[in-house]
Amino acid sequence: MTGVSGGIPVPDLICARCDKPLEMRKVEASYLGQTFPVELPCCPSCGFVYVSEDLAYGRMLKVEQALEDK
Amino acid sequence: MDGDQVKAWEALCIEEQPPACSAACPLHVDARAMAEKMAAGDFTGAIALYARVVPFPAIVAHICEHPCETVCRRAEAGGAVRIGALERALVEEAYPTVRRSAQRARKPKAVAVVGAGLAGLTAAFDLVMKGHAVTVFEADAQPLDRLHRDYRPAVLPPSAIEADVGALIKLGVDIRCRQRIGGDASLSLDALIADHDAVLMASGPGPASAFAATLRLNASGRIEVDRETRATSHPKVFASGLHDGSEEGWSAIGSAADGRRAAGSIDRFLQGASLTASRGGEAAGSCLYVEVGSHAAMPPVEAADPAAGYGHAEAIAEAARCFPCHCLECVKACPYLAHYKTYPKRAVREIYNNDSIIMGNRKSNRMIDSCALCGLCETLCPNDLAMGEVCLDARRSMVERGHMPASHHDFALRDMAFSRSDEVAFIRHQPGHDRSAVLFFPGCQLPASAPRQVEAVYRHLSERLPGGVGFMLDCCGAPAHWSGRLALHREVLDHLRTVWEEQGRPRVVTACSTCLKQIGEFLPDIPVASLWTELVAVGLPDVVAPRPVAGPLAIHDPCTGRHAHAVQAAVRSIAASLGAEVRELTGAEKTTCCGYGGLASFANPEVGNAFVDRRIEESDDDYLAYCAMCRDNFARRGKRALHLIDLVFPDADDPAARPDPGFSGRRDNRQRLRRRLLRDLWGESMSDPVPIPLVMTDAVRADIERKLLLIDDIAEVIAEAERTGRALKDRASGHLTASGRIGTVTTWVEYQPTDAGFVVHRAYGHRMQVEVKP
Ligand code: SF4
Numbered sequence: 081m082t083g084v085s086g087g088i089p090v091p092d093l094i095c096a097r098c099d100k101p102l103e104m105r106k107v108e109a110s111y112l113g114q115t116f117p118v119e120l121p122c123c124p125s126c127g128f129v130y131v132s133e134d135l136a137y138g139r140m141l142k143v144e145q146a147l148e149d150k
Numbered sequence: 151m152d153g154d155q156v157k158a159w160e161a162l163c164i165e166e167q168p169p170a171c172s173a174a175c176p177l178h179v180d181a182r183a184m185a186e187k188m189a190a191g192d193f194t195g196a197i198a199l200y201a202r203v204v205p206f207p208a209i210v211a212h213i214c215e216h217p218c219e220t221v222c223r224r225a226e227a228g229g230a231v232r233i234g235a236l237e238r239a240l241v242e243e244a245y246p247t248v249r250r251s252a253q254r255a256r257k258p259k260a261v262a263v264v265g266a267g268l269a270g271l272t273a274a275f276d277l278v279m280k281g282h283a284v285t286v287f288e289a290d291a292q293p294l295d296r297l298h299r300d301y302r303p304a305v306l307p308p309s310a311i312e313a314d315v316g317a318l319i320k321l322g323v324d325i326r327c328r329q330r331i332g333g334d335a336s337l338s339l340d341a342l343i344a345d346h347d348a349v350l351m352a353s354g355p356g357p358a359s360a361f362a363a364t365l366r367l368n369a370s371g372r373i374e375v376d377r378e379t380r381a382t383s384h385p386k387v388f389a390s391g392l393h394d395g396s397e398e399g400w401s402a403i404g405s406a407a408d409g410r411r412a413a414g415s416i417d418r419f420l421q422g423a424s425l426t427a428s429r430g431g432e433a434a435g436s437c438l439y440v441e442v443g444s445h446a447a448m449p450p451v452e453a454a455d456p457a458a459g460y461g462h463a464e465a466i467a468e469a470a471r472c473f474p475c476h477c478l479e480c481v482k483a484c485p486y487l488a489h490y491k492t493y494p495k496r497a498v499r500e501i502y503n504n505d506s507i508i509m510g511n512r513k514s515n516r517m518i519d520s521c522a523l524c525g526l527c528e529t530l531c532p533n534d535l536a537m538g539e540v541c542l543d544a545r546r547s548m549v550e551r552g553h554m555p556a557s558h559h560d561f562a563l564r565d566m567a568f569s570r571s572d573e574v575a576f577i578r579h580q581p582g583h584d585r586s587a588v589l590f591f592p593g594c595q596l597p598a599s600a601p602r603q604v605e606a607v608y609r610h611l612s613e614r615l616p617g618g619v620g621f622m623l624d625c626c627g628a629p630a631h632w633s634g635r636l637a638l639h640r641e642v643l644d645h646l647r648t649v650w651e652e653q654g655r656p657r658v659v660t661a662c663s664t665c666l667k668q669i670g671e672f673l674p675d676i677p678v679a680s681l682w683t684e685l686v687a688v689g690l691p692d693v694v695a696p697r698p699v700a701g702p703l704a705i706h707d708p709c710t711g712r713h714a715h716a717v718q719a720a721v722r723s724i725a726a727s728l729g730a731e732v733r734e735l736t737g738a739e740k741t742t743c744c745g746y747g748g749l750a751s752f753a754n755p756e757v758g759n760a761f762v763d764r765r766i767e768e769s770d771d772d773y774l775a776y777c778a779m780c781r782d783n784f785a786r787r788g789k790r791a792l793h794l795i796d797l798v799f800p801d802a803d804d805p806a807a808r809p810d811p812g813f814s815g816r817r818d819n820r821q822r823l824r825r826r827l828l829r830d831l832w833g834e835s836m837s838d839p840v841p842i843p844l845v846m847t848d849a850v851r852a853d854i855e856r857k858l859l860l861i862d863d864i865a866e867v868i869a870e871a872e873r874t875g876r877a878l879k880d881r882a883s884g885h886l887t888a889s890g891r892i893g894t895v896t897t898w899v900e901y902q903p904t905d906a907g908f909v910v911h912r913a914y915g916h917r918m919q920v921e922v923k924p
Pocket residue numbers: 169170171172181182185221222223224231233471472473474475
């Protein structure tokens with residue numbers, strides 16, 4: 081499932097704890113027992129993954145609903 | 151779902167029955183569809199529909215006896231639609247646009263038709279369209295000789311006959327005139343049978359002794375014909391119905407239908423198929439229900455020049471008089487069915503298919519969960535089809551097999567769980583009593599909406615009713631029932647019964663029409679009454695201050711109280727006794743849902759809003775509700791509405807302006823009510839939790855509501871982020887963004903710590919989980 085990736089780069093966001101800018105990383109998305117790799121902005125040291133609102137109610141929601149109706 | 155039950159449901163919906171006109175038409179012309187196209191000015195489309203079933207449009211449009219008009223339902227509202235005249239206008243204007251091409255049969259057969267009357271030529275037309283080679287043998291000098299003789303040219307212009315016959319010849323039918331068959335003629339029936347794969351005798355009634363050697367004759371010396379199949383005693387020979395002399399009178403349209411029936415048999419015979427299997431009867435009636443009363447009477451359009459018939463504009467105007475006939479009584483009233491652009495017969499099938507899918511996408515899940523289970527359709531349907539039963543059955547079946555997305559209902563079920571938790575639920579005997587004759591059960595929505603008045607009601611009932619009035623804050627289990635979760639519903643019911651028995655089996659008085667219905671239906675041994683009938687019995691509180699009723703109130707009954715006649719009467723009498731001028735909307739029986747019923751607004755907010763919004767449009771008066779959810783939904787959508795409890799126990803100057811507390815506010819109200827009552831009435835020590843100070847604009851608050859997020863969850867995410875420092879920071883704005891997994895949702899909050907508290911800028915959520923791979 082590639083549909084979820086594409087979190088846009090977020091230059092101004094930094095990890096508050098590690099004080100590091102976020103970088104695009106391959107992470108694992110999972111829902112209803114299905115897992116698939118996606119690329120999302122993350123903190124390079126602690127791994128905090130950022131999901132934007134656009135992503136949450138855009139492509140992510142579409143994928144959620146598609147999986148729900150499978 | 152049970153297939154037989156589904157079939158029974160489907161059978162109740164008669165929307166797919168043909169309208170009376172097409173049922174009465176021997177060729178089953180779809181006059182309804184034709185008139186709809188004509189009314190829209192699409193004459194080409196209309197004549198295409200007409201010519202699809204009528205073999206000779208020009209001829210038939212002039213001479214059809216239009217039995218359709220005798221049964222047209224428009225007759226009850228101004229006069230039957232002049233379908234015959236419409237067809238003639240169609241032909242006058244659009245005949246040249248008729249396009250036809252014969253199918254190419256894989257193995258074309260040769261068919262002989264004896265007689266070029268309307269029956270014979272209709273059969274020839276049907277068979278040539280199926281790709282067969284058809285030769286017509288006519289004894290007279292020209293085809294359709296009878297039409298030339300019987301109709302004046304003013305009625306049936308010879309040019310119309312020529313045009314249709316010409317079109318038939320163009321399709322490949324070979325018409326041979328002056329060719330008598332049988333007797334001393336050169337061509338014998340036996341020769342035709344030998345040269346062709348099938349023969350149709352269509353030369354009309356009359357003695358048939360010439361064929362006695364080949365075909366069995368009846369007592370009156372005519373060819374013996376099977377009424378249903380038009381078969382004769384010879385397997386290759388068929389005969390139109392007129393041959394046996396039993397037909398009462400000749401009619402043009404009847405002859406065409408006769409030829410069509412014979413052609414149908416011949417085609418079956420040529421394909422080796424059964425002549426009788428699944429063949430519709432000739433005279434199909436219709437039981438399509440039409441609410442004629444909703445149409446104003448309108449007389450037929452009179453043509454300016456009767457001899458010429460309708461002109462273009464006249465035909466459009468007359469076509470527009472067709473209703474068109476439909477039932478759709480439920481669809482007209484139900485925003486849910488309207489949203490899905492469907493009607494029950496189709497919807498039931500779709501729901502069943504969705505339930506039975508083994509592999510692949512279930513496209514109708516949300517549709518099944520969007521019905522309000524409100525019972526309005528059943529009330530309106532001439533056959534009492536209850537879509538709510540269908541949807542609930544489907545929900546149960548799909549939930550049981552794990553096929554229904556939990557996301558549709560988990561917010562509502564979480565709210566129910568909260569109402570049943572120790573944070574809200576409690577039960578006590580009246581202070582100073584160790585037993586309860588009566589148990590006041592306000593339900594979970596009134597305490598969530600008007601907690602102060604719930605307390606006032608309780609104090610009033612305790613004063614007026616002897617024997618101790620207990621108090622129980624809990625949920626009746628309606629959300630579990632509506633969501634199709636049978637096990638969870640059972641669990642709630644068992645709990646209620648246990649608690650009720652522990653309390654000494656008191657009589658229950660509830661303030662909620664849903665609780666009343668749920669308890670009555672699922673816990674029938676628990677005696678239960680509505681607060682409103684109870685108030686009529688014990689009397690209203692005596693107050694000094696006049697009650698805040700300004701202007702008339704339009705009364706909205708809850709859908710769960712559709713049939714609770716005693717409650718409806720009590721509510722009206724209470725309102726009247728308090729000086730309110732109460733006006734009816736639809737009346738209780740036909741009331742509509744506020745969108746909360748069946749959890750519709752959780753599975754499908756758009757449908758949920760459509761329910762409320764449509765109801766709001768019905769009147770400009772302030773609304774008077776007696777279900778807290780109805781009232782709050784009106785308020786949420788901007789309609790001034792008050793709850794009957796606002797009249798009986800006034801708490802605000804302008805109760806109709808009371809805002810919707812929202813989901814977070816509802817939780818808060820329930821929790822606070824519990825703490826206050828336990829502290830004030832039962833003297834129990836309660837500590838109030840210290841809330842995390844959150845600051846947000848109304849717009850942010852409304853956005854959070856719309857997204858079904860809870861303030862409590864947002865506060866928890868912020869608290870956790872502040873404790874651990876796990877958050878993202880926007881260097882430009884200084885805003886922090888944190889997230890937390892609560893239940894099945896990851897909640898994100900963008901916030902900013904300030905002196906006034908944490909300013910929440912936005913919140914959002916998703917169900918999918920994302921993690922850096924270990
Ligand atoms: S009103 Fe229209 S649809 Fe109904 S019977 Fe008459 S022509 Fe047919």
